[in-house]
Amino acid sequence: MNSDAAKSALIEAGKWISHKGWVPATGGNFSIKTHNGFVVTASGHDKGCLSPQDFLELDNKGNILSGQGKPSAETALHLKLYHLVPSTGCVLHTHSVAATVLSRFEKSDVLQINGYEMQKSLSGIACHHTPVSIAIFDNDQNIERLAQQVAQYHQLHPITHAVLIRGHGLYALGTNINETRRHIEGLEFLFACELERIKLESIK
Incomplete structure (x- = not known):
């Protein structure tokens, strides 16, 4: 995908994700792999009102090729996910209530x-009896250190659809933007169901 097409796709995704309430304030960041590297949202923009000027173009090592502003510090985690899962073509990071709360409620390192x-909305899952395991990592303002923790986990338990950052949000990935959007929507439904199940069990 060229950079202009990538930006257009992320602008549309931003409108949809913002309408769902999954990127409040200026939260979240989006990226797509391109012919030259990556396109990523610049820091500090409302993801529901993105324009082509709100993106940076990066090479495969994360060096800025063009664009105004600065990349989010979390760009390093996007690049790590692309490196760890080479089939990944798009990473969308969101801050929904359900993902944020569940990541804190679950005390283990896997949801x-x-x-x-x-x-079954998740690629490779053909049955409701096939467990979905989403790794959870403690939030860390040192994104390079967090990215290394994700890499260490991936060596033993390959990451497929997403990761959660505790008290922070969801990083969903897919081979292209349509698959990543489907993964987000499916996971957000599952997260909401789990929250309701937990609440109902607590009042039995």
């Missing part, structure tokens, strides 16, 4: 989801 038909 396990099972028994929902919507699990």
